[in-house]
Amino acid sequence: MNGVHDMGGMQDMGPVQRENDEPVFHAPWEGRVFALAQALLAWRKWNIDAMRYEQEIIPPAEYLRMSYYERWLAYVTGLLVKRDLVTRAEIESGRPEAGSPKATPPVTAETVPQMLAQGKSVDRDVPVAARFKMGQRVRGRNIHPTGHTRLPRYARGKLGTVERDHGVFVFPDTNAHFLGEKPQHLYSVRFSARELWGQQAASGDAVYVNLWDDHLEPA
Amino acid sequence: MKTSRRDFIANAGAAAAARHDLAHAQEPEQEHDHSVVPSDPALRVKSLESLLVEKGLVDPAALDALVDTYQHKIGPRNGAQVVARAWVDPAFRKRLLANGTAAIAEFGFGGWGGDYLVVLENTPKIHNLIVCTLCSCYPWAVLGLPPVWYKSAAYRSRAVIDPRGVLREFGLELPEDVEIRVHDSTAELRYLVLPERPPGSEKLKEEELAALVTRDAMIGVAKVTLTKPEGRP
Numbered sequence: 092m093n094g095v096h097d098m099g100g101m102q103d104m105g106p107v108q109r110e111n112d113e114p115v116f117h118a119p120w121e122g123r124v125f126a127l128a129q130a131l132l133a134w135r136k137w138n139i140d141a142m143r144y145e146q147e148i149i150p151p152a153e154y155l156r157m158s159y160y161e162r163w164l165a166y167v168t169g170l171l172v173k174r175d176l177v178t179r180a181e182i183e184s185g186r187p188e189a190g191s192p193k194a195t196p197p198v199t200a201e202t203v204p205q206m207l208a209q210g211k212s213v214d215r216d217v218p219v220a221a222r223f224k225m226g227q228r229v230r231g232r233n234i235h236p237t238g239h240t241r242l243p244r245y246a247r248g249k250l251g252t253v254e255r256d257h258g259v260f261v262f263p264d265t266n267a268h269f270l271g272e273k274p275q276h277l278y279s280v281r282f283s284a285r286e287l288w289g290q291q292a293a294s295g296d297a298v299y300v301n302l303w304d305d306h307l308e309p310a
Numbered sequence: 311m312k313t314s315r316r317d318f319i320a321n322a323g324a325a326a327a328a329r330h331d332l333a334h335a336q337e338p339e340q341e342h343d344h345s346v347v348p349s350d351p352a353l354r355v356k357s358l359e360s361l362l363v364e365k366g367l368v369d370p371a372a373l374d375a376l377v378d379t380y381q382h383k384i385g386p387r388n389g390a391q392v393v394a395r396a397w398v399d400p401a402f403r404k405r406l407l408a409n410g411t412a413a414i415a416e417f418g419f420g421g422w423g424g425d426y427l428v429v430l431e432n433t434p435k436i437h438n439l440i441v442c443t444l445c446s447c448y449p450w451a452v453l454g455l456p457p458v459w460y461k462s463a464a465y466r467s468r469a470v471i472d473p474r475g476v477l478r479e480f481g482l483e484l485p486e487d488v489e490i491r492v493h494d495s496t497a498e499l500r501y502l503v504l505p506e507r508p509p510g511s512e513k514l515k516e517e518e519l520a521a522l523v524t525r526d527a528m529i530g531v532a533k534v535t536l537t538k539p540e541g542r543p
């Protein structure tokens with residue numbers, strides 16, 4: 092989706108503002124919503140790609156206005172309802188509906204370290220042929236999917252070079268929509284800064300983007 | 311779906327959030343009074359958490375453990391240990407650059423937010439910089455959770471088109487002949503920059519070196535110096 096989240100190359104967003112001695116969370120609720128998002132993943136009702144997409148569909152003016160963890164609150168709430176873990180009425184009332192069953196949380200304080208150590212595996216040991224070779228010239232496809240994609244706008248239609256093949260990974264563009272993992276090769280593609288931004292860029296600079304087979308075509 | 315969603319988040323405490331962000335923008339270097347954080351999201355999160363606990367969907371003690379882990383246990387000190395080891399142990403450095411995930415696992419770091427770690431070596435001629443233009447991907451396992459600036463529209467938008475301008479704002483002016491490589495974290499690979507060891511640090515021990523390594527240097531917006539700047543983790 093050509094949304095406001097796809098920010099690479101936009102201008103006039105102001106200077107980068109740093110904060111000395113920045114706390115991990117600026118308020119306790121930020122920590123709680125962060126933790127909720129992690130713990131709820133264990134229900135396996137959604138995946139990290141769906142989490143990202145749920146933020147991308149926040150209306151653009153609100154996306155820009157909301158703080159980071161407000162966006163998290165929006166996506167967690169949205170997925171809970173869409174994936175039938177809670178109802179909208181329950182969100183609004185803050186109370187379980189009468190007669191709704193009580194579940195058992197899949198993650199407890201004792202199993203948090205194990206969950207974090209295990210991580211989230213998204214590489215797949217399946218025999219899928221690579222469409223591109225190291226050193227091959229490729230072009231970011233000129234596509235504009237209306238759903239989730241990890242192909243940033245600035246790389247579309249641009250010429251690059253395959254620098255590395257990382258192996259076979261889940262394809263976020265389908266996985267985000269629960270349309271299957273579509274495992275395929277993931278590459279690091281080097282785009283020269285001048286190819287992306289023209290003569291205003293320094294001649295030797297480059298941007299490296301992780302792209303999948305379906306994002307690329309031979310050049 | 312989008313229309314209903316719009317209604318759903320219409321009362322997102324937007325005005326309060328705007329005030330909060332404005333306060334950040336105007337006083338980036340000052341001490342914040344975070345009691346002025348809008349109460350609306352705080353109340354909504356509280357209500358959501360109590361609903362989810364009551365439905366048995368989350369264990370509040372698990373949430374406490376998660377918050378505690380990222381507030382106190384996982385942070386840039388992890389990455390700093392890795393960097394210092396790479397500076398003093400050439401065999402480790404070689405393993406680290408060949409397979410970041412495996413080498414960093416020697417410290418017990420990895421997993422959540424660091425399943426696929428790639429280490430990028432800065433040299434006098436190559437400077438690496440990390441960004442996530444599409445969201446906020448960041449190597450949690452070695453750096454902890456990202457600072458606000460890393461997730462900001464300003465950084466996400468400009469790091470790829472104007473890396474030299476962004477670095478200048480961080481006080482880092484790189485000569486024209488240094489190649490800047492910006493790495494956009496568009497997959498689950500997570501990057502850690504291996505900064506250059508500062509000149510004059512030859513006699514320092516591994517622990518002393520680790521104490522000099524800042525988060526900013528491991529993102530690629532700063533160099534490591536013999537004096538660690540104040541206020542920088």
